Amino acid sequence: MGRFQRAVGLVIVALAGGAAVLLWFAIAAGGTQVSEAPDEGLLFGAWKVVYDTAAPSSRVLLAAACLAILFAVGVALLERRITNRFRRSANSGATPLAPKVVMAQTRGVFAGPVTVTVLIPAHNEEASLAGTLTSLISQSHRPERIVVVADNCTDSTVAVARRARVEVFESVHNSHKKAGALNQALTSLLPGLSDNEIVMVMDADTALDAGFLEHAVRRMTDDRALMAVGGLFYGEEGEGLLGQFQRNEYIRYAREMRRRRGRVFVLTGTASLFRPRALRTVAASRGDSLPGRRGDVYDTAALTEDNELTIALKSLGALMISPAACTVVTEVMPTWRTLWAQRLRWQRGALENLGAYGVTPQTFRYWAQQLGIGYGVIALTSYLLLILLMVLSLDDWVWFPFWLGVGLLFTAERVVTVWSGGWRARLLGMALFPELFFALFLNVVYAKGIIDISLGRQARWKHVTHTLRDERDDVAKVA
Numbered sequence: 001m002g003r004f005q006r007a008v009g010l011v012i013v014a015l016a017g018g019a020a021v022l023l024w025f026a027i028a029a030g031g032t033q034v035s036e037a038p039d040e041g042l043l044f045g046a047w048k049v050v051y052d053t054a055a056p057s058s059r060v061l062l063a064a065a066c067l068a069i070l071f072a073v074g075v076a077l078l079e080r081r082i083t084n085r086f087r088r089s090a091n092s093g094a095t096p097l098a099p100k101v102v103m104a105q106t107r108g109v110f111a112g113p114v115t116v117t118v119l120i121p122a123h124n125e126e127a128s129l130a131g132t133l134t135s136l137i138s139q140s141h142r143p144e145r146i147v148v149v150a151d152n153c154t155d156s157t158v159a160v161a162r163r164a165r166v167e168v169f170e171s172v173h174n175s176h177k178k179a180g181a182l183n184q185a186l187t188s189l190l191p192g193l194s195d196n197e198i199v200m201v202m203d204a205d206t207a208l209d210a211g212f213l214e215h216a217v218r219r220m221t222d223d224r225a226l227m228a229v230g231g232l233f234y235g236e237e238g239e240g241l242l243g244q245f246q247r248n249e250y251i252r253y254a255r256e257m258r259r260r261r262g263r264v265f266v267l268t269g270t271a272s273l274f275r276p277r278a279l280r281t282v283a284a285s286r287g288d289s290l291p292g293r294r295g296d297v298y299d300t301a302a303l304t305e306d307n308e309l310t311i312a313l314k315s316l317g318a319l320m321i322s323p324a325a326c327t328v329v330t331e332v333m334p335t336w337r338t339l340w341a342q343r344l345r346w347q348r349g350a351l352e353n354l355g356a357y358g359v360t361p362q363t364f365r366y367w368a369q370q371l372g373i374g375y376g377v378i379a380l381t382s383y384l385l386l387i388l389l390m391v392l393s394l395d396d397w398v399w400f401p402f403w404l405g406v407g408l409l410f411t412a413e414r415v416v417t418v419w420s421g422g423w424r425a426r427l428l429g430m431a432l433f434p435e436l437f438f439a440l441f442l443n444v445v446y447a448k449g450i451i452d453i454s455l456g457r458q459a460r461w462k463h464v465t466h467t468l469r470d471e472r473d474d475v476a477k478v479a
Helices: 002-029 058-087 099-106 130-136 156-163 177-192 211-221 240-259 274-285 305-313 336-358 359-392 399-415 422-430 431-453 472-478
Strands: 040-044 047-049 113-123 144-148 166-172 197-200 206-208 226-230 232-235 273-275 320-321 327-330
Touching: 002 431, 058 359, 113 130, 113 177, 113 211, 130 144, 130 156, 130 206, 130 431, 144 156, 144 177, 156 166, 166 177, 177 197, 177 305, 197 211, 211 226, 211 273, 226 274, 232 240, 240 336, 240 422, 240 431, 240 472, 273 274, 274 305, 305 320, 305 336, 305 359, 327 431, 336 359, 359 431, 399 422
Parallel strands: 113 144, 113 197, 144 166, 226 320, 232 327
Antiparallel strands: 040 047, 197 273, 206 327, 226 273
16 A cells, blocks of 8 residues: 555556547647648757648547546546445445445434534644634634644644633644544544534634524534535635635636535535534544554544545445535635645645545546646646747737637636626736736646655645734734
């Protein structure tokens, strides 16, 4: 398994590269509809460049479009088939959290009204914790219990929590970061909870929108087979152009989740709710059907514990949703350096999770996603390099109507998908090239993650320290 975890990056690169090569040969085999010879130019006065100003043939365009549609439809249909199969599973051994199994086991049993206990893992979060607590206390359905899980804090995080009159759980000799601290808290919490005493885990730099808990509790009340509810996250205001890049990205992700009718990609660590049955089943399955140490809810070896827990629950057949009404506002990275660290951890964690679980029906969608990203890296990089090559090799600028049409269509998509974000989001989408270069930055992060995991380099968790601000008003509101 260790060798496979290292090879997962090479497998993805090979498959994505192979798809790009096949498409290249398909386009080359299509020929051209014009008889003129290709144009020539000199790059840097020495390199002879041959290029063709004609659009691809209609046959090639039709073939490429059909292949893209077939691939997208195929992935969607296969994912739907896998999801439906596990929802209908009655195998309590292989899929103990499948809806059919849970409904049969809980028929005629009343576990009490749905209540919410919130766990907030916090490592030196004095700057943001008060705002997070304020958003919880201000919910239309106020949580019955709030516990700040303070992990190796050296600032005033514990003092902020106690001034707000919430419970504090301090980790003991924890060396496993956020996952280890949550495991310690859950070990003491889970044994005494009934199925309707829901556990919510949320980051200390996140604020819930007003109706989040009310809607989530209603969904949990109406469907006892529902094992988890995840939030849709939006970026907080500020941090200039870099912040707007991230806000646009999050808006598009939330839009995609709404189009999927809440079908979960990741139960985001920003804010997700779990039934105790689900968490206890995961802990009991660790070391057997799931990676990790028996008794741990979170796999402490995973860089992205929320993504890993999502795959674990899916592997056990759990029903999960991310409703459009459950939204949160989370931090955006303030600098390119912190953004690089965050995204490299996300990318490396996703690859490691695939390596740990292998190729299974539940991980199929994640493998397809990584292959799509890999192919996108090749396509975008080639596109930008070819544009640069054309600009440097031509004596005069040439407008290509076909590619102008493609560009306008792509620009329209960029604007429409962030329309709900306001004029700044729309303006950035309309500019097109800034977001293309942001995508190129993310592509470099992806490539770095592939290289690191393939070479077996040790991954590191990098915590972002927030700037301390005046929190007296927030604490007063909480108190």
